[in-house]
Amino acid sequence: MGTDEKKPPDQFNKKERAHQSNSQNASPISSKMLEAAATAFASILVLGTGFGLGGFLYHKFYKWLVIYKMERAFQPGDPVLELAAIGKQVPTSIASTQGPDSEEDHWILRDEQAKIDAIVNGTDRGHYHLLIGEKGTGKSSMLLDAMQKINGEGVSMFEAHADLEIFRIRLGKALDFEFHEDYIGSYFSERGPRDTTALLDIERAFNKLEKVALKRRKVVGRPLILIINCVHLLRDDDDGQDLLELLQQRAEQWAAANLVTMVFNSDDYWVYERLKKIATRMEVTSITDLPRNQAIAALSKYRQKYFRESPNPDILSEVYDRVGGRLTxxxxxxxxxxxxxxxxxxxxxxxxxxxxxxxxxxxxxxxxxxxxxxxxxxxxxxxxxxxxxxxxxxxxxxxxxxxxxxxxxxxxxxxxxxxxxxxxxxxxxxxxxxxxxxxxxxxxxxxxxxxxxxxxxxxxxxxxxxxxxxxxxxxxxxTREVVAKDLVLGGRYRILLKEGERRGERVTEVVLEEKKEGGDD
The missing domain is CATH 1.10.460 (Topoisomerase I; domain 2)
Known part of the structure; x- marks a missing residue:
């Protein structure tokens, strides 16, 4: 008929309602996804910030704790003094202090004791020191006595060792430094805390010690004292020489800045020979045997006090003639x-x-x-x-x-x-x-x-x-022996000395020359 067909109203309404229903269902899903993503991001941000802030605070605390422990190592009292006190007998020490109150514990007064006291209490500054002398002359005893007078305040002492790892451990014990081996952050790293060399660890310890010394110089005005006993036990090889060079470089630098006074105690000459090459601020103190009068007077005094006897001077003189003035x-x-x-x-x-x-x-x-x-x-x-x-x-x-x-x-x-x-x-x-x-x-x-x-x-x-x-x-x-055999009648050997394949090499060549026909016999 030419007229357009119109859709029924009910069919149109059904399609519209379906479209609205789909739109309403899609909207809650997207909003939930956004909400979940925002929650997850916020959680990660909070946790990350918490972990990061906690790690940062722990790192700062650990660095403070390292300095605090090292400062505490130089407070009054020292394990070396405690060990020495345990082993004390009568007399407790060979080297002497001045004053009547110390006569019971010390029986020989050394002239060098006053200088050692000045070094250990920080009065003598601007240099580092090498004490050299034979075994048993009283070097270690004088250092311990000087430490005892100030109760070890500002002083730390340890024994050297030929093995660099043991030297590192002993240095760490003396400075109360763990070389970051107790740092919890090492659990989250691929490299272990000991993935390095002993020399690098010693350098790190000295870096921390320098910070402590700078702080002490501002507060107290005196340098720290670091005593290394028995330095001659280091091996005179490349490793030992590298360690000694590291120690000397620090000693030179610290002596110039009045930060740390290092004292090397040695029985052997080679230590002095090595240190002398680059030494500018080193002072050498030679500790030798006691003179006759001092040794005899000390022996007489000791026998009178502890044996209740007055020894014959001739016997005391004979004792000195036989063993000299060696304190041991x-x-x-x-x-x-x-x-x-x-x-x-x-x-x-x-x-x-x-x-x-x-x-x-x-x-x-x-x-x-x-x-x-x-x-x-x-x-x-x-x-x-x-x-x-x-x-x-x-x-x-x-x-x-x-x-x-x-x-x-x-x-x-x-x-x-x-x-x-x-x-x-x-x-x-x-x-x-x-x-x-x-x-x-x-x-x-x-x-x-x-x-x-x-x-x-x-x-x-x-x-x-x-x-x-x-x-x-x-x-x-x-000597080289040359044996000649099968010599043809009338023949002879020709020995030549000529250059070898390598430069400077000499080779001996032996050639047999047979008799020529018609030649003379």
Whole structure:
């Protein structure tokens, strides 16, 4: 009919209602998703902020705690003093303090004690110090006495060790520093807290110590004191030299800034030799044996106080003649019932120690022990030279004190024909090298032991036979034997010395030349 068909009203309403229903269903789902996302983001933000803030606060607290613990390590009282007090006997110490109240605990007054006191209490500043002397002269005892007077305030002391890891641990114990090994943040890192070297750990400890020293300088005005005992126990190799260089660099820097005064205590000369190369602020204090008058007076006083006896001056003089003024020997003799017998025992121990280390085997020795015999014979040659020096050098000073014969270090090396052995002799306490580069016996008993060995009948011939045997073995090692066989009648060998393949190499060439026809026979 040409008219448009119109949709029914009911059908139109159904479609409209369906569209509105779909729109209403879609709106709650999207809003819920947005709400859940916002909640999750807020939770993550809160947790992240909490963890981050907590970690930051813990990090700041840990850094404060490290400094606090290190400051506490320099407060009055020291574990070294407590250990020394546990082991004290009568007398509690060899080195002495001044004053009548200390006479019960100390029985020998050393002249160097006043200087050591000034170093340890911070009065002597602007330098670092090397105490050098033979074993048993009282170096450690004087340091402990100086620490005792101030109750260890501002002082820390520890023993050196050849192993760098043990040295690191002992330094950490002395400074109360854990090297961040107790830091909880290490649990969340891939690298462990010990993924480094001992030298780096020591450098980190010194960085913290420098902060503590700067704070102390502002408050107190005095430097901290760090004492390293037995520095000679470090090995004279690359690792030991690197550690000693690190310590010296810090000592130089801190001495110039009056932050920390470092004190090195050593029995061996090689430490001084290494430190001297770059030293500008180092002071060397040589601790030697006591003079005669001081040693005899101390012995007499001790025997009167603890044994209720007045010793014969001749016996006391004889004691000094036999063992000298070495404090460790005097301490042993003073406590003995028979002083002269104890002196003889000390001399015998020193003599057997020297023979066990360096006795020579004579002409009959096997060639397998030649290296050891080179070491032993060089020591015997040096001992004989020191005994011979007694004829030209006075045996006592003007005050009656011992003057142990000595030779310049370069002359001693020339006599031994070796330059490397002398440091080893010094390390095992056979000979000693003084801070002025002189070589002598380690002690008066050791010099007496040298004299008794060299004066034995047949010693010179035995030493000459040993040296001859060493020379023969070395000669055999340098000799090459050439055996000629199958020589043609009338032939001859031609020996040529020419350059080898490597630079400086010499090669011997042997060529057989047969007789030429028509030649002369």
């Amino acid at each position: 020997f005097l301490n042993r003799v003073a406590k003995s019932a028979d002083m002269l017998k104890t002196c003889d025992n000390i001399i015998d121990v020193e003599r057997r120690w020297f023979l066990n280390q360096c006795w020579i085997l004579g002409m009959e020795m096997d060639d397998d022990v030649m290296d050891q015999q080179k070491y032993a014979s060089a020591a015997m040659v040096l001992a004989a030279a020191l005994v011979s020096a007694e004829e030209t050098q006075p045996l006592s000073h003007e005050d009656g004190s011992h003057n142990i014969p000595q030779l310049p270090l370069h002359i001693a090396r020339q006599i031994m024909t070796r330059a490397d052995f002398i440091k080893s002799y010094d390390h095992i306490n056979l000979f000693t090298i003084t801070s002025t580069a002189y070589v002598r016996a380690d002690s008066v008993p050791m010099q007496r032991a040298f004299r008794s060995i060299c004066n034995e009948p047949g010693f010179e011939k035995h030493l000459e036979a040993t040296l001859q045997r060493i020379s023969d073995i070395e000669s055999l090692g340098r």
